[in-house]
Amino acid sequence: MSALDARVGETRLITPVIREVSLMPVNGTLPAFSAGSHVQLHLPNGKRNAYSLLSDPGDTSHYRIAVRQQAQSRGGSRYVHEQLQTGDQLKISSPANLFPLHSTARLHVLIAAGIGITPFLAYCTELLRRGAAFELHYAYRAGLSDAYVEVLREQLGEHLHLYESSARRLDLGQLLGHRPLGTHVYACGPQSLLDALREQSLALGWPAARVHWEAFAAPEPGVPFVVELARSGRQVAVGAEQSLLEALESAGVELPNLCRGGVCGQCRTPYLKGDVEHRDLFLAHEERASSLMPCVSRGCGSPILLDI
Amino acid sequence: MNRTTELHPFSVPRYPSGNPAQRVIVQVLVTQDAGQQRHAQLLARADTELRHLALPQYADEAALGEALATLLSEARVGVHLELHGDEAFIWSLCGVARAAGLLGDEITLQCNESGRRMLFCVHCASLQAGTCADLQPCRQCGVMLEVRRHFSERLGAYLGVCADADQPYAQARP
Ligand code: FES
Numbered sequence: 001m002s003a004l005d006a007r008v009g010e011t012r013l014i015t016p017v018i019r020e021v022s023l024m025p026v027n028g029t030l031p032a033f034s035a036g037s038h039v040q041l042h043l044p045n046g047k048r049n050a051y052s053l054l055s056d057p058g059d060t061s062h063y064r065i066a067v068r069q070q071a072q073s074r075g076g077s078r079y080v081h082e083q084l085q086t087g088d089q090l091k092i093s094s095p096a097n098l099f100p101l102h103s104t105a106r107l108h109v110l111i112a113a114g115i116g117i118t119p120f121l122a123y124c125t126e127l128l129r130r131g132a133a134f135e136l137h138y139a140y141r142a143g144l145s146d147a148y149v150e151v152l153r154e155q156l157g158e159h160l161h162l163y164e165s166s167a168r169r170l171d172l173g174q175l176l177g178h179r180p181l182g183t184h185v186y187a188c189g190p191q192s193l194l195d196a197l198r199e200q201s202l203a204l205g206w207p208a209a210r211v212h213w214e215a216f217a218a219p220e221p222g223v224p225f226v227v228e229l230a231r232s233g234r235q236v237a238v239g240a241e242q243s244l245l246e247a248l249e250s251a252g253v254e255l256p257n258l259c260r261g262g263v264c265g266q267c268r269t270p271y272l273k274g275d276v277e278h279r280d281l282f283l284a285h286e287e288r289a290s291s292l293m294p295c296v297s298r299g300c301g302s303p304i305l306l307d308i
Numbered sequence: 309m310n311r312t313t314e315l316h317p318f319s320v321p322r323y324p325s326g327n328p329a330q331r332v333i334v335q336v337l338v339t340q341d342a343g344q345q346r347h348a349q350l351l352a353r354a355d356t357e358l359r360h361l362a363l364p365q366y367a368d369e370a371a372l373g374e375a376l377a378t379l380l381s382e383a384r385v386g387v388h389l390e391l392h393g394d395e396a397f398i399w400s401l402c403g404v405a406r407a408a409g410l411l412g413d414e415i416t417l418q419c420n421e422s423g424r425r426m427l428f429c430v431h432c433a434s435l436q437a438g439t440c441a442d443l444q445p446c447r448q449c450g451v452m453l454e455v456r457r458h459f460s461e462r463l464g465a466y467l468g469v470c471a472d473a474d475q476p477y478a479q480a481r482p
Contacts, residue, residue: 205386
């Protein structure tokens, strides 16, 4: 996958746990992107994480991302919070979009929880520009994940509906009920929100084609394990804080990948034997006997023999 | 080429369409005939509200189309439409439903394939109800058309192309 050179512009802490980082082109401009796109940051410590672009999709002079410090950080978000400095140079991937707006929708209902607001910042800019009908429902914790509440209040006016966790509950049943036929719903947030959305939308007769979601699942750490590559006989050790994909990359084995969070299916890799803890949301049950997603899944017992 | 393509060319429609696994809150049934049998079946579904429009209750297909458009303009997500009739009937109403904002997954088409089907004459660009015959004259320009096994979902019609360029009007206009 083609990587771009970028320079870190301004970085600012917008809540105690969320840092916004702007990325500038090293020469010329950055590629254009559509609302909902993400880029991967190749950090100097070998970690690569995917982050939604939250800046104006019409502006290619810079990109902006926001990174939440994860309690269980494997070193990616911690690096961004503690070490990344203005002026640093790093590689980023070209923007890719796994979460696009649906052009035929007549009403867009956006549901964000916490740091899941990021793709919707670009969405809102785009929807305002199009004069489209939309609502943003934003659930957050005051003082912690309320990063963009003030800006959005100013920009969105009536489009914005806020749910501060101690004051108001986001009721999906109510949100999805009685919507006109051209409605599409989009959600980004923790898995619990996406599970609830799937359940409620099914119960209310929403076809899957109207319900869109993005998990911002970063891979979680685990115990170290070892894999063997069947074609070359090489062994690759995977550290506790590393994903299998990252370990393969540091060993010089490049696999296609987009989301690095177990949802897009790009990194699918066949294996011949071994015990796998499947952590992806992509593979069907039967497929797991012979394929795994190295961006999130890990070994958990007898060693894995990858068919590559 | 995958297996589905071999068994069924994607260029012609497959019936029934739609996504039957979907939970339905309001079922709209539209039938070209009285449709009593299907009506009774759907009525038996406990937690679904049924609305039935049958062509015999309306002056003509246009009036039925308007009634459907009105019903859908007030409908909410959770509605599912089922269309029963010949191909010309279901595809023209399918167009009404798509214009109202329904997605393909929210529409089931049940086709009685011996009836009329829609033809699009590529020579005079007219859309017309035709028969099931492979060869038939265009009602607008008179060219003898060969009906291709290519169905345009946008038009809801098969393409008709001049069957014999040396004798475009066949016997119709010697
Ligand atoms: S990179 Fe998307 S599933 Fe692994």
